[in-house]
Amino acid sequence: xxxxxxxxxxxxxxxxxxxxxxxxxxxxxxxxxxxxxxxxxxxxxxxxxxxxxxxxxxxxxxxxxxxxxxxxxxxxxxxxxxxxxxxxxxxxxxxxxxxxxxxxxxxxxxxxxxxxxxxxxxxxxxxxxxxxxxxxxxxxxxxxxxxxxxxxxxxxxxxxxxxxxxxxxxxxxxxxxxxxxxxxxxxxxxxxxxxxxxxxxxxxxxxxxxxxxxxxxxxxxxxxxxxxxxxxxxxxxxxxxxxxxxxxxxxxxxxxxxxx
Amino acid sequence: xxxxxxxxxxxxxxxxxxxxxxxxxxxxxxxxxxxxxxxxxxxxxxxxxxxxxxxxxxxxxxxxxxxxxxxxxxxxxxxxxxxxxxxxxxxxxxxxxxxxxxxxxxxxxxxxxxxxxxxxxxxxxxxxxxxxxxxxxxxxxxxxxxxxxxxxxxxxxxxxxxxxxxxxxxxxxxxxxxxxxxxxxxxxxxxxxxxxxxxxxxxxxxxxxxxxxxxxxxxxxxxxxxxxxxxxxxxxxxxxxxxxxxxxxxxxxxxxxxxxxxxxxxxxxxxxxxxxxxxxxxxxxxxxxxxxxxxxxxxxxxxxxxxxxxxxxxxxxxxxxxxxxxxxxxxxxxxxxxxxxxxxxxxxxxxxxxxxxxxxxxxxxxxxxxxxxxxxxxxxxxxxxxxxxxxxxxxxxxxxxxxxxxxxxxxxxxxxxxxxxxxxxxxxxxxxxxxxxxxxxxxxxxxxxxxxxxxxxxxxxxxxxxxxxxxxxxxxxxxxxxxxxxxxxxxxxxxxxxxxxxxxxxxxxxxxxxxxxxxxxxxxxxxxxxxxxxxxxxxxxxxxxxxxxxxxxxxxxxxxxxxxxxxxxxxxxxxxxxxxxxxxxxxxxxxxxxxxxxxxxxxxxxxxxxxxxxxxxxxxxxxxxxxxxxxxxxxxxxxxxxxxxxxxxxxxxxx
Numbered sequence: 010x011x012x013x014x015x016x017x018x019x020x021x022x023x024x025x026x027x028x029x030x031x032x033x034x035x036x037x038x039x040x041x042x043x044x045x046x047x048x049x050x051x052x053x054x055x056x057x058x059x060x061x062x063x064x065x066x067x068x069x070x071x072x073x074x075x076x077x078x079x080x081x082x083x084x085x086x087x088x089x090x091x092x093x094x095x096x097x098x099x100x101x102x103x104x105x106x107x108x109x110x111x112x113x114x115x116x117x118x119x120x121x122x123x124x125x126x127x128x129x130x131x132x133x134x135x136x137x138x139x140x141x142x143x144x145x146x147x148x149x150x151x152x153x154x155x156x157x158x159x160x161x162x163x164x165x166x167x168x169x170x171x172x173x174x175x176x177x178x179x180x181x182x183x184x185x186x187x188x189x190x191x192x193x194x195x196x197x198x199x200x201x202x203x204x205x206x207x208x209x210x211x212x213x214x215x216x217x218x219x220x221x222x223x224x225x226x227x228x229x230x231x232x233x234x235x236x237x238x239x240x241x242x243x244x245x246x247x248x249x250x251x252x253x254x255x256x257x258x259x260x261x262x263x264x265x266x267x268x269x
Numbered sequence: 270x271x272x273x274x275x276x277x278x279x280x281x282x283x284x285x286x287x288x289x290x291x292x293x294x295x296x297x298x299x300x301x302x303x304x305x306x307x308x309x310x311x312x313x314x315x316x317x318x319x320x321x322x323x324x325x326x327x328x329x330x331x332x333x334x335x336x337x338x339x340x341x342x343x344x345x346x347x348x349x350x351x352x353x354x355x356x357x358x359x360x361x362x363x364x365x366x367x368x369x370x371x372x373x374x375x376x377x378x379x380x381x382x383x384x385x386x387x388x389x390x391x392x393x394x395x396x397x398x399x400x401x402x403x404x405x406x407x408x409x410x411x412x413x414x415x416x417x418x419x420x421x422x423x424x425x426x427x428x429x430x431x432x433x434x435x436x437x438x439x440x441x442x443x444x445x446x447x448x449x450x451x452x453x454x455x456x457x458x459x460x461x462x463x464x465x466x467x468x469x470x471x472x473x474x475x476x477x478x479x480x481x482x483x484x485x486x487x488x489x490x491x492x493x494x495x496x497x498x499x500x501x502x503x504x505x506x507x508x509x510x511x512x513x514x515x516x517x518x519x520x521x522x523x524x525x526x527x528x529x530x531x532x533x534x535x536x537x538x539x540x541x542x543x544x545x546x547x548x549x550x551x552x553x554x555x556x557x558x559x560x561x562x563x564x565x566x567x568x569x570x571x572x573x574x575x576x577x578x579x580x581x582x583x584x585x586x587x588x589x590x591x592x593x594x595x596x597x598x599x600x601x602x603x604x605x606x607x608x609x610x611x612x613x614x615x616x617x618x619x620x621x622x623x624x625x626x627x628x629x630x631x632x633x634x635x636x637x638x639x640x641x642x643x644x645x646x647x648x649x650x651x652x653x654x655x656x657x658x659x660x661x662x663x664x665x666x667x668x669x670x671x672x673x674x675x676x677x678x679x680x681x682x683x684x685x686x687x688x689x690x691x692x693x694x695x696x697x698x699x700x701x702x703x704x705x706x707x708x709x710x711x712x713x714x715x716x717x718x719x720x721x722x723x724x725x726x727x728x729x730x731x732x733x734x735x736x737x738x739x740x741x742x743x744x745x746x747x748x749x750x751x752x753x754x755x756x757x758x759x760x761x762x763x764x765x766x767x768x769x770x771x772x773x774x775x776x777x778x779x780x781x782x783x784x785x786x787x788x789x790x791x792x793x794x795x796x797x798x799x800x801x802x803x804x805x806x807x808x809x810x811x812x813x814x815x816x817x818x819x820x821x822x823x824x825x826x827x828x829x830x831x832x833x834x835x836x837x838x839x840x841x842x843x844x845x846x847x848x849x850x851x852x853x854x855x856x857x858x859x860x861x862x863x864x865x866x867x868x869x870x871x872x873x874x875x876x877x878x879x880x881x882x883x884x885x886x887x888x889x890x891x892x893x894x895x896x897x898x899x900x901x902x903x904x905x906x907x908x909x910x911x912x913x914x915x916x917x918x919x920x921x922x923x924x
Contacts, residue, residue: 153418160308
């Protein structure tokens with residue numbers, strides 16, 4: 010592999026998040042390096058999705074600091090996350106069911122469109138040129154994800170596995186530097202999982218995208234990630250290479266219960 | 270206008286490279302190939318293609334490709350792969366296309382047999398396959414790939430991007446500008462132009478060597494029958510290793526000058542079909558069948574008015590559509606109705622199917638149901654059948670316009686002689702015959718007789734109009750005890766055209782009458798039973814229901830009635846039958862993996878049933894062991910009823 014893992018791109022320090030009296034995350038610190046595949050695992054309710062939502066600015070932790078490319082990130086909104094190069098997919102697919110695959114992925118380009126709305130509506134002059142350029146990028150993604158055959162199909166008519174792939178496509182359309190994937194393989198059969206793994210690794214390899222991944226399938230996590238963070242009841246109980254994490258007694262306890 | 274090939278003059282257009290450069294000269298800006306790239310159809314004109322072929326050929330030459338070398342081609346239908354075929358031919362080499370979905374181990378035999386030094390493959394997947402077996406292929410020196418995706422980390426020096434090869438070639442061409450022209454000049458029509466491997470269902474695959482002359486003759490003959498011109502479009506989506514694709518896409522496009530369109534991927538074929546709207550189309554029967562099914566399903570979901578319109582006009586089409594297409598006299602009332610139907614139903618339907626522009630569509634490879642066949646013809650699609658094999662460039666019989674019959678494969682094509690041997694085997698002779706099997710003089714000698722006829726291995730006969738009717742594989746054809754010919758496959762196919770019959774096995778060799786085993790189609794019969802409130806628990810139960818047996822009986826009687834019309838097979842009417850208590854299954858060795866009936870094995874296994882059929886019993890108890898998918902074994906038993914069927918007197922032809 011020619012891919013080189015770079016410097017720390019996102020550093021999370023002592024993050025705590027509370028919803029009223031409920032502690033979702035307690036004093037969690039870990040970092041994400043450029044070009045790596047970083048997995049967040051843990052039992053149900055461990056705070057994985059909350060962690061992801063902290064990273065892309067949906068939730069604001071009450072305590073702790075976040076450094077993005079060395080600079081401390083203050084108050085931020087999700088749309089700001091998008092414009093700084095963080096994209097995500099959702100656990101429950103969030104696509105426009107009535108729109109075609111092509112249009113759905115095209116929505117991922119919205120932030121990058123510069124011309125004004127009136128020109129876009131009239132499809133005139135610079136807007137036309139711009140849209141063609143974006144369409145080209147979208148077609149490259151369609152080609153990359155091998156979904157040419159459903160280009161014009163409304164997303165609602167597609168099987169679940171393909172919808173997940175379109176969701177990934179929409180996130181990729183933003184050409185993100187960090188891609189957050191929330192359970193990209195939930196509910197898939199073995200073959201679909203293998204395809205998804207291949208696409209994730211290809212994205213990471215070909216575009217150098219840093220990937221942060223929440224996943225339940227341990228086989229998948231151990232296979233494709235460079236480093237793994239383990240959460241349990243909102244606390245970090247493990248962090249390291251897949252093999253280290255797998256053999257850590259605390260992690261085993263969290264997953265299999267005490268007594269083992 | 271098809272280009273005329275002149276075999277007599279030395280500068281005549283009698284090899285494929287010469288044809289290619291001829292087109293580049295006379296129609297440089299006409300489209301030669303199209304491929305979809307990032308969702309948009311890209312066109313290569315004949316001069317673009319000629320330039321690329323030139324570059325590829327010179328590139329191959331600079332890597333050391335020599336006259337007589339074989340070039341393996343592995344991948345989906347891609348323009349660069351077709352161009353590489355031409356490039357190899359320019360240098361006097363032989364392209365050897367392989368089936369792209371074969372696993373590495375299956376490719377090994379062909380690659381070894383052909384002693385391949387060079388290979389062009391489509392993508393990373395195919396590169397990986399070749400790398401997997403490279404150790405066993407000492408002669409393989411260079412692999413060229415078309416699609417660079419995923420190839421960044423491959424740094425083996427023998428791997429080349431196709432564009433890199435073209436660049437090498439362009440430099441070579443600048444330095445030796447006369448080289449390629451001289452190579453093309455050296456080409457002779459008697460040189461082998463392509464090597465196609467037979468599928469090898471019987472024994473090891475054999476490389477069929479075909480010359481330029483053979484394929485050009487076949488392509489020209491077909492173009493003449495169907496009046497193909499340079500303005501056509503074909504969708505090239507069937508495997509390049511298959512003789513049909515080589516004839517239709519490669520040879521005929523080079524002879525006629527029409528356009529090859531390569532679909533984006535295997536899954537987009539149907540969309541691409543609609544976008545391109547080919548004028549010339551080929552598909553195996555199952556494709557036509559699935560298209561029709563999808564139309565029927567969508568019609569059932571349509572509103573009342575639409576459904577009524579559809580059924581009304583389909584009845585009109587059934588009555589007169591085929592005759593109108595054949596140019597036969599039709600009453601003016603029907604003509605008016607058909608015209609209206611064309612406006613409201615047939616035209617839009619053809620458009621939905623992507624067949625609005627079709628001049629000729631062909632089907633071959635398996636028997637097509639007469640209903641299915643006439644459906645397409647009745648809505649104005651000129652669907653025809655052809656007959657041929659790899660050894661004959663897929664060119665033996667074609668159905669000429671106006672003389673299309675559902676149950677024959679047509680008249681001998683121009684330049685083809687047909688003779689029927691005493692055992693019923695079809696023998697053919699003509700310019701399109703193979704030169705030889707590669708490195709297999711024994712097999713070549715076996716397949717071509719002393720008079721120069723090729724033994725097809727198919728049994729058939731010529732009907733009163735001189736059309737060939739294929740009935741079975743020659744080795745399966747037997748004789749009834751009265752000496753009449755017995756072709757089990759022919760009868761079985763007729764039975765299987767009924768949607769209720771899934772499988773059937775006919776017996777009759779050395780017997781006084783024909784009897785049959787039937788497997789019902791659980792889906793179709795189950796649905797039929799449900800609509801009649803017949804409750805059943807499973808296959809065995811359903812197969813034993815008296816109503817089902819009665820229904821199957823009427824199907825068989827229909828077959829008997831149609832057999833009675835044909836003097837050659839009239840004696841083969843089915844006299845008695847039974848419906849088997851279990852489905853024939855490859856897991857129980859009763860079918861091959863490709864779902865062909867293993868006749869002898871079944872005869873052995875169910876001997877007691879055959880004895881009952883030929884005895885005068887009315888029923889027979891049987892118990893059979895079956896293997897389940899998880900490896901467990903079980904037993905199925907039933908008391909099977911044996912049913913006599915009405916047979917019809919043989920229709921005597923008027924003298």
